[in-house]
Amino acid sequence: MREAVEKVKELTGEEKFDVAVVGGSGIDIGETEVEIPYSRIPGMPQTAVPGHRGILKFIRIKNKKVLFFEGRFHYYEGRKDWEIRFIPELSAELGVKVFIPTCASGAVSRRAAESEIGVIYDHINLTGRNPLIGLIKEYGSRVFVNGKKFYDRNLVEIFLKAGLSEGIKVIPAVLAATLGPNYETFSEVRMLEILGADCVSMSTVPDVIAANFYGMKTVALTLFTNDTLQPEADHQEVLRISHERGEKLKQILKVGLSLI
Numbered sequence: 621m622r623e624a625v626e627k628v629k630e631l632t633g634e635e636k637f638d639v640a641v642v643g644g645s646g647i648d649i650g651e652t653e654v655e656i657p658y659s660r661i662p663g664m665p666q667t668a669v670p671g672h673r674g675i676l677k678f679i680r681i682k683n684k685k686v687l688f689f690e691g692r693f694h695y696y697e698g699r700k701d702w703e704i705r706f707i708p709e710l711s712a713e714l715g716v717k718v719f720i721p722t723c724a725s726g727a728v729s730r731r732a733a734e735s736e737i738g739v740i741y742d743h744i745n746l747t748g749r750n751p752l753i754g755l756i757k758e759y760g761s762r763v764f765v766n767g768k769k770f771y772d773r774n775l776v777e778i779f780l781k782a783g784l785s786e787g788i789k790v791i792p793a794v795l796a797a798t799l800g801p802n803y804e805t806f807s808e809v810r811m812l813e814i815l816g817a818d819c820v821s822m823s824t825v826p827d828v829i830a831a832n833f834y835g836m837k838t839v840a841l842t843l844f845t846n847d848t849l850q851p852e853a854d855h856q857e858v859l860r861i862s863h864e865r866g867e868k869l870k871q872i873l874k875v876g877l878s879l880i
Contacts, residue, residue, distance in 0.1 A: 625713045628714060673691050694823050723843075728812045737872060775839035775880070
C-alpha cells in the first residue's frame with residue numbers, strides 16, 4: 621500500500637486529499653486535472669466489469685481536493701477481501717476524511733421507482749460477505765465497527781438538500797446489497813420490500829463497511845436505473861440510464877461537496 625500511496629502523490633503532485641468518490645456503473649464526474657490508470661498504481665487490482673474503466677481522477681471542487689475512482693471491485697467477480705478494501709484503504713492513507721461511494725441500483729420501493737437518485741442513510745447487507753473478515757488477527761476489537769453509524773447524518777442531510785436545491789427527484793433511501801451477479805427474482809424483490817429496502821445493488825455496502833473501519837465519514841449516492849418489478853433488466857440498460865442520469869448525480873456531488 622505504501623508504494624501505491626507514494627505513486628498517487630507523485631502523479632498528482634499533492635500530499636493529501638479531502639474527499640474520495642467511487643464511481644458506480646457508467647458514473648463519471650467530468651473534467652479532471654490528472655488521470656491515472658489503475659495499472660500505474662502499484663498493487664492496485666484491475667477492473668473487469670463493463671462501465672468500470674479503472675481510472676483514478678484528481679479534481680478540485682471549490683476548495684476540496686477530490687479523488688474520483690472510476691471503477692470499483694465487486695465480490696461477484698470472485699474478488700478477495702483485500703481487493704474490496706483496496707480503494708477505501710488507499711483513500712484513508714492519502715488523508716481522505718469523507719468517502720462517497722456511488723452506484724447504480726434497482727428501485728424496490730414505489731417512492732424509489734418514482735425518483736431519480738437516492739442518498740443512502742442505511743443499508744441491509746445480504747451479500748453474506750464482509751471485507752473485514754480475518755482482520756481481527758491484526759487489528760483486534762477495532763473490527764467491531766458500529767453499523768448504526770455507517771452513514772454520517774450531517775452528510776446525508778447536505779446531499780439531500782443539494783439534490784432538492786437543483787430540482788432533482790432525490791430521496792433518502794435504504795440500500796440492500798446482494799452478492800450478484802444475477803438480478804433479483806420477483807419473490808426476492810417482494811422480500812426486499814418487506815425488509816424495508818428502497819433499492820438494491822451488488823456493491824457499495826462493502827465499500828461503506830471498509831471506509832468506516834479506516835476512519836472516514838461516509839455517505840453514499842445511488843442512481844435508480846430500473847424498476848425491479850419490471851420483467852426486463854440487463855447491464856446495458858443499467859449503463860444507459862446511468863449515463864442519462866449521471867449529470868444529475870454530478871450536480872448533487874458538486875453542490876454537496878461545496879457545502880461540506
